[in-house]
Amino acid sequence: ARERALLDRYVLTPSVRARLRDLARVLAARERPAVLLEGPTAAGKTAAVEYAAALTGHRLVRINNHEHTDLSEYVGQYAPLPDGSLAWRPGPLVTALRRGWWVVLDELNLAPAELLEALNRLLDGNRELLIAETGEVVRAHADFVLFGTQNPAGGAYGGRKLLSRAFRSRFVVLRAQPAPAAELAQLLHTRSAGRTPLPFCARMVDILVELRRLRARDNVFAGADSLVTVRDLFRWAAREPGTYDELAAHGHALLALRLREPSGVRAVCAALARCLPAASVRACHGDAREP
Numbered sequence: 001a002r003e004r005a006l007l008d009r010y011v012l013t014p015s016v017r018a019r020l021r022d023l024a025r026v027l028a029a030r031e032r033p034a035v036l037l038e039g040p041t042a043a044g045k046t047a048a049v050e051y052a053a054a055l056t057g058h059r060l061v062r063i064n065n066h067e068h069t070d071l072s073e074y075v076g077q078y079a080p081l082p083d084g085s086l087a088w089r090p091g092p093l094v095t096a097l098r099r100g101w102w103v104v105l106d107e108l109n110l111a112p113a114e115l116l117e118a119l120n121r122l123l124d125g126n127r128e129l130l131i132a133e134t135g136e137v138v139r140a141h142a143d144f145v146l147f148g149t150q151n152p153a154g155g156a157y158g159g160r161k162l163l164s165r166a167f168r169s170r171f172v173v174l175r176a177q178p179a180p181a182a183e184l185a186q187l188l189h190t191r192s193a194g195r196t197p198l199p200f201c202a203r204m205v206d207i208l209v210e211l212r213r214l215r216a217r218d219n220v221f222a223g224a225d226s227l228v229t230v231r232d233l234f235r236w237a238a239r240e241p242g243t244y245d246e247l248a249a250h251g252h253a254l255l256a257l258r259l260r261e262p263s264g265v266r267a268v269c270a271a272l273a274r275c276l277p278a279a280s281v282r283a284c285h286g287d288a289r290e291p
Helices: 002-009 014-027 045-056 092-099 113-118 181-191 198-218 230-238 244-255 262-275 278-284
Strands: 034-038 060-064 076-080 086-090 102-106 128-131 136-139 145-150 171-175
Touching: 002 045, 014 034, 014 045, 014 171, 014 181, 034 045, 045 060, 045 102, 045 145, 060 092, 086 092, 092 102, 092 128, 092 136, 181 198, 181 230, 198 230, 198 244, 198 262, 230 244, 244 262, 244 278, 262 278
Parallel strands: 034 145, 034 171, 060 102, 102 145
Antiparallel strands: 076 086, 128 136
């Protein structure tokens, strides 16, 4: 049921179809290489893998990485039994290796270096993983595939490290670019089951573009790719505004009220004023001057 819902919810725009074709070509290889999808936030990297898994009937396991991810979160650890003894409890990566599931390692370039080093043996031609605590060598099931997703290192994405050339070469790297503006508006409209009008979705995308322009020009929203991401647009469309007043009010609530810097609030108001009817913007906020 979950897989069916995922397939029904996924919107196959031309750029999404192109990404899935690239992914399918890699997965068709006999040796089942590891795949690294790299691109900006909300570019659909993990969603593409989820869709491919649901479409082909493979179970998918997601492991989210951060600066303090421990190897035990991948391979497992000893855990106490009711009688007080200890038993080895395999982690999600080991279980997936044995059963032929797919695994996606999100935010791969946030993981500690020692964790990445532990994956080297799995990523080479042997496709096996050594569990140091037990001495067991787990060999990958023929159906097992490892995916990684990550934002580009440096720049706006703090904490992401540049993967070594040797480690990166063990993956087939696919670039994930954001959907074009016209496709993005259609995505928003479709994901809201048509309840957010397409012209409203197009205005949301215009505001995304405008905020990025303001950031590039005036360096507002420093430290972020842009104030608004595609995920924010999906949240905005999910509120199903029925009028421009509601569209402006929801946009202001989602994008401006969370900001601390007055310059950011003014930038949001300026973008709303430029892209929406003036009366609707005045109804939600009085200060729509240029930042």
